Amino acid sequence: MGPTIVDIPVTVRRITCLLLLCLAPVLAFASTQVHGVRVWPAAEKTRLVFDLSAPAQHRVFTLTNPHRIVIDLANTRLAHSLPKRSFGGDLLRGLRSADKSTGILRVVLDLAHAAHPKSFLLKPYKNYGHRLVIDLTRTEIKKPQPKSVKPVKLVKKVTPVTTEKLRDIVIAIDAGHGGEDPGAIGPQGTQEKDVVLAIARELARLVEREPGMRPVMIRNGDYYVGLRERINEARQHKADLFISIHADAFTHPKARGASVYVLSGKGASSEAARYLAKKENESDLIGGVSLNDKGDLLAQVLLDLSQTSSREASLETAEAILAGLGKVGQVHNRNVQHAGFAVLKSPDVPSVLVETAFISNPQEERKLRSRHHQRRLAKAMMDGIRRYFYRNPLPGTLLAQRRHIISRGDTLSEVAQHYDVNLNQLRLVNGLEGDRIKVGDILLIP
Ligand SMILES: [Zn+2]
Incomplete structure (x- = not known):
């Protein structure tokens, strides 16, 4: 109904x-x-x-x-x-x-x-x-509008400002489940909805600190938000990335590690992915509204070719995040997975879903509860997000502003000093392992 x-x-x-x-x-x-x-x-x-x-x-x-x-x-x-x-x-x-x-x-x-x-x-x-x-x-309280407004005297023309106004990159952070829908439950009784909210808040804190970026929390308390509503919320905030945070569960208690998903065009990439997508999509049956009776307009939009760019962006971000997660713990799948998660069906916002760990695994459940580990996971995701947006700087944002072309005699540490940035961060955003650079290379300056 x-x-x-x-x-x-x-x-x-x-x-x-x-x-x-x-x-x-x-x-x-x-x-x-x-x-x-x-x-x-x-x-x-x-x-x-x-x-x-x-x-x-x-x-x-x-x-x-x-x-x-x-x-x-x-x-x-x-x-x-x-x-x-x-x-x-x-x-x-x-x-x-x-x-x-x-x-x-x-x-x-x-x-x-x-x-x-x-x-x-x-x-x-x-x-x-x-x-x-x-x-x-x-309900919004409407402020009474003044009946007539006196025409404002024309102000002397202002000389145009040379620096264009920069906009923030908006990261929509979606803590899965909530309220009626606890999500997966660990052997100790840990509820997915609680740990993913804690991780989401850590991530929001990191995004907030990042120059040129701004977080938007899709859910910031213990209440349910419908899957479609989550998408709409992200679109309303003109999000540049939608990241949905979850914790996996499997019948086998030894299953472990993180996975990162993007929406599949046709069918999921594996049976497990199909199973998981079904489980996550059931959220609306527990905590919200039934998806079945909604016209699947978004599914049609998905077929549109205009979607290609946002899907490519999703995949590239997902790869960057997976690489980040691989540094703080085990990954369950070495490759980005594809599945039919309803929450990833934004036609125009690159969207990824992160299964941070298996809450059904006793060891990982313990880790998921620890503030320290929640921070590490958030930091790993932040590293991936940063890497993606520094490599693909969006026009009109701070990240599109700062680049340095290597000329003869430049060293990496000098460049870092010149722009007053951390040497490690400079390596990270440029995907450099050591300090070797060559003339003509373009470095992104964080
Ligand atoms: Zn979940």
Whole structure:
């Protein structure tokens, strides 16, 4: 079933209420039960998940003054009273309910500010049964526009500035899973969603420090973000790279090492990759919305030739990241893997997915939990990202600005000194093993 957006205008609302009233006596004997409610607060979106014994017909509408959201569930009752504890976040103030004689369960959400509700039902999946999901998105408060603006006097023409304004390279960092969807779980109970968020935050910190680059966190807390939403978020921020961070799991506890994936054109490159892609794509069935009923427009876009450049960029970045990861630990596959991950289906943003290690391997699980190792993994990814963008400097960014052409008598350490950069970094971004350079070589200056 597809997500339904229920936002009922007043007139329709009255009719619907009447309709529910008429239906109620008929259904009074087959009552659906609400077993529990979970709340996942996030900065801009708060999610409520109602665990149901069966799918329930429902209506959602908003009331103002004070701000409230009302959820009416036909032919439903509470199995336990609603939680009264603090819900975290600054949106949800309280939860109230009223069992109506008509069989309609009314749940009222008291809000701190206006929010737009979106609701959908999820079918049973794995440990979860039927669920009703309510996503509350903060409504922007519109500032009143001044009615008329006095024409501004023309200012004396400014002499054009010679240095063009440089833009930052935007790295979208996507911590996999979250909220309802824990991802893979290690033998000690470590949840993938937690360790990948920690690694993502470390990476964001490193990107932040990098001259000419800026991180965007796709998920920055314990809540679920749909796979398509992750793509859209990256595109909205005009990301130059999308990097999705995960931790692998396999039935065999000895499986170990990191893998880096890009989207496959046709079919996955191996059976294991196909299996993994299936598993990661199931995320939306656990934590979000079903992918099946969405028109696969993006899949069509993928076939477009214009995609080629972004796929090449994905592959080259993936190779650079894999090389970086190889330096801090074992790699599971020596080559970049291809698989049909939904989250990599951006038509225009180069996208890679990193399985940092096997959480199912007891040793690697321990490592994944350690702050030290999380930093090493983040640093390895940063090295790969840096290497890719220094080799392929995007026009209009800082990295496109600084190059040095070697002339007779130049030495690497002199060049480093001249530009005030670290000698090791200079070697790294230029892929130099030693200090040998020759006249005419173009060095990228970090
Ligand atoms: Zn995962």
